Amino acid sequence: MKIKQQALQFFIILLMVLGICNSCQEKNKTQNTEAASSFYTIPFDEIVKNKREVKLSEFASEAKIIQFENILEAMLGDVEDIELTKDYIFVKFWEHPVLQFSHDGKFIRDIGKRGKGPGEYGTCMKLSIDEKDEKVYIHTGELDVKVFNFKGDYLKTYNYEALENFMCFWIWGRDSCLISYFEPIDGTEPFVFIEHDAKGDTLQTIANHIFWDSKGEFGSITPFFGVQNFYYCFNGKSHLKGAYNDTIYTYNNSNKLVPKYCIDLGRYKLPDDLIYERKRTRPVPDNLIWTGVHETSDNIFIPYGYHYDIEKPELRNEKQGLVLYKKNTKVGLAIKETKQGGLIDDITGGPDFRPKTTNGNTAIMLVTALDMKLYLESDAFKNKAVKFPEEKEKLIQLNKTLNENDNHFLVLVKLKD
16 A cells, blocks of 8 residues: 555656646747747848938937037047937047936036046947946956946946957946957957856857968958947847847847847848958958948837948948838838938938937937038038928028037937837
8 A cells, every 4th residue: 555655656746747847848948939939130132122212200200409518528529439328328439538418418427537546547448338227337448347327436347357358349238247249350269249247257158150260361350340339238138249240139038148130131241251350451342231230119220331442442432321120010121322321301401310329219310510510501401391490490590600610419319109
């Protein structure tokens, strides 16, 4: 009788174990199915076959042209990085502390100071933002990462041995984790992105797939860092895209880096054997495209331009374009290429709009005072029809007092839901 009871108990336990295993398998299967079904490809190659003029009012409900405060401590140089949050704009340019502005262009403060003391740095190599916890991450020229809060208070410094690699860029990833990014330099790098914990230990990686035998040769570093963005933040999550990688990665609900979508360049993709780091002197076909990428609640924005032979810059194709992809309908369109390559601002009459960064359903662009003045004096502006003539009149009046050495302008656009 005792043996029968033990057998029965064992059988019940076995059924419970099998049930749990089956449940886990079904859960994993569901998660894998959801991950596979959520991944999508943007057919860039097909979309750009049909280009047309696209008006900003087709996608935006509001556009404002705001000048950054025209005071000495707020003057902007050649902007290299800009991050937009719900309440603030953070701007970085060479050999100057990161600047913090309100959405109406008012200067708030410097984030940190130049120097060698605690919380000080010489240059900002890369800027990234954790909006949820209100932290600013600055990869400094001293090859460490300094962290500040939105009030400008210095919090801490990450100083990893891996930061000795000068070609490596460091950004906020999630929580207390940072991500290092670097394109292949000598052809042997195993990874493009590496996530590190606070101690510097590797947690997860995104593999590099471009390898070669350098044979002592050294090419030029990708010349599009000022235009391409290997990182953006959307819905509080970091998104990653290498210069030569068409896939965008982000975190899933389990904090695993997974592919989210792919930009299929097709015949416009730069072949692996022509990447700039591989060899400096080589001919480059004039129809190969580089891309940036920005995301809003409803759209993927893909600004693009053309690769060129850096040995023959005079032959460079200066036309740029923009692809917009609606996430809900999975439909894309391409604007007509121009030197600026943006949406025609038929709301205020301002310069063509080409987003520099996005947050939620807001996108922004920067325009220098010189470029604004040249535009306002052009026939393109004078002959442009707009939905709100009073906004164009404001620009006409602005031009009467505008100096080409004044501070930059912010074009702030609210996109339609």
